[in-house]
Amino acid sequence: MAPRHIAILALPGVQLLDVAGPLDVFAEANAQASEAVYDLAVVGIQAGPIITSSGRGLIADAVAPSVAPTSFDTLLVAGAPRIHELDLQADLLAWLRQIAKHSRRYGSVCSGAFLLGQAGLLNGRRATTHWAVADALSARYPEALIEPDAICLFDGKLRTAAGVTAGLDLALALVEEDLGVEIARQIAAQLVMFFKRGGGQMQFSRRGLSAPVGRSALQEVQRWVAAHPADNHSIDRLAERAGMSPRHFARLFRIETGLTPAAYVENVRIEAVRRLLERDDVALKQVAGACGFRDPDTLRRAFVRRVGTTPAEYRRRHAQG
Numbered sequence: 288m289a290p291r292h293i294a295i296l297a298l299p300g301v302q303l304l305d306v307a308g309p310l311d312v313f314a315e316a317n318a319q320a321s322e323a324v325y326d327l328a329v330v331g332i333q334a335g336p337i338i339t340s341s342g343r344g345l346i347a348d349a350v351a352p353s354v355a356p357t358s359f360d361t362l363l364v365a366g367a368p369r370i371h372e373l374d375l376q377a378d379l380l381a382w383l384r385q386i387a388k389h390s391r392r393y394g395s396v397c398s399g400a401f402l403l404g405q406a407g408l409l410n411g412r413r414a415t416t417h418w419a420v421a422d423a424l425s426a427r428y429p430e431a432l433i434e435p436d437a438i439c440l441f442d443g444k445l446r447t448a449a450g451v452t453a454g455l456d457l458a459l460a461l462v463e464e465d466l467g468v469e470i471a472r473q474i475a476a477q478l479v480m481f482f483k484r485g486g487g488q489m490q491f492s493r494r495g496l497s498a499p500v501g502r503s504a505l506q507e508v509q510r511w512v513a514a515h516p517a518d519n520h521s522i523d524r525l526a527e528r529a530g531m532s533p534r535h536f537a538r539l540f541r542i543e544t545g546l547t548p549a550a551y552v553e554n555v556r557i558e559a560v561r562r563l564l565e566r567d568d569v570a571l572k573q574v575a576g577a578c579g580f581r582d583p584d585t586l587r588r589a590f591v592r593r594v595g596t597t598p599a600e601y602r603r604r605h606a607q608g
Contacts, residue, residue: 290326291391291465292362296402297329297365298352303339305365305396312458315474330354330362332379340368352382357389361461363446365454366397366416367607371423373402380406387444392461394446396454403445404428407504413442417450426581436595438484455480504529509544512552516559517579520552552579557593561585564602571598 293313295306306329313325331347333335339345349358364383375383383406387393395403400416401424403409404525409431416424421435434440439448439457448457455478463471475482497508508529512520525548526536540548559578571583580586590598 288324290323292326292328292358293361293394294328294330294349294359294363296332296362296364296399296431297337297339297345298332298365298370298373298402300367300369301337301339301345301365302397302451302453303341303343303345304365305367305399306339307347308452308455309363309396309458309588312455312462312474312478315477316462316466316470319470319473319477324466328359352378356382356385359386360391362386362390362393362458363454364395364399364402365412366399366451368398370398371401371420371427372385375405376401383408390444392446394448394457396457397450398424400424401427402449403447404431408445412445413440414445414447415440415449416447416545419450455560465508501540504531505540505543508540511553512555516552517577520548520579522548553589553593556580557590560590560598561594561601561605564598565605576597588592 295309297306302323310327310329313327317324327371327590328348329337329345330349330351331345332351336344337347350550351518362383372527383393383402387406387408388402393403393408395414395416397417398420400409401412401420403414404424409428411432413432414424415421415434415437418435421433425433425435438453439446439460441460442453444582446457446461459471459480459482462474472482492546499509501509508525511528512518512525518524522533523536525540529536531539537548540546540551544551548552556578560574563574563577569577571586575581575583575586578586580589587598590596590601594601596604
């Protein structure tokens with residue numbers, strides 16, 4: 288069987304691992320299959336070296352949009368720290384749309400999803416990206432269905448991955464799609480990576496809580512909740528602290544913060560839980576009490592809902608010692 292042509296589109300400032308990680312997975316697939324299953328290429332948008340975010344140069348095998356859009360079985364767009372600020376030329380966007388039409392599959396790694404969004408290739412599709420830019424991607428392309436916790440998502444011909452190292456997960460999933468689970472498992476073992484990661488990417492999020500917003504009375508309430516997560520933060524008590532009626536407080540809080548008071552309180556408590564879980568010497572019952580949860584079961588349910596994994600698994604992966 289002729290090799291499948293896999294290309295990674297890399298723009299100036301590209302994150303090197305977004306390119307090198309998937310390429311190494313596909314190269315290992317060739318080694319495990321003992322034949323050239325994949326023919327690999329890096330595509331740039333201008334002649335000369337592509338300067339990556341680390342300052343190192345990357346040599347492209349071809350330059351878009353001069354390369355024929357029918358050339359590739361699969362095209363992945365690699366991410367870059369400031370890629371969402373780029374406005375692509377119309378001919379390059381048209382080339383991406385032609386790639387999507389003619390290729391077997393197409394997709395992105397990390398913030399590369401912004402380029403697919405510019406080309407209209409996320410509309411009506413489920414997609415993911417790095418947790419730190421998921422909200423911005425969703426706001427810019429509201430017709431896309433962005434799932435910020437996913438590591439990888441497949442929707443029709445579209446394949447998207449979360450941040451940076453998730454490019455390896457995506458490439459491994461593509462190999463499994465092509466060559467089966469056993470070869471994919473062998474590749475994971477050889478590259479010392481998880482065959483399937485436990486939980487979603489929000490367990491890696493360090494976004495935490497933003498600075499208090501809104502009028503000064505609401506900011507004071509937000510600071511109080513953050514400083515005292517274990518306290519009783521009912522609507523009545525928070526409204527009293529703000530000097531407002533409960534109904535007026537709840538309506539104003541949602542308008543000015545974008546969250547209900549209950550959602551904000553739970554966010555604060557989950558962040559406090561994460562900090563304690565990262566210290567391996569605190570029992571879950573103590574964590575629950577210190578962070579305002581009635582019992583460990585209530586904490587566990589809220590944690591899984593917000594973070595996408597259990598407290599025990601989070602501690603195993605993220606504890607300091």
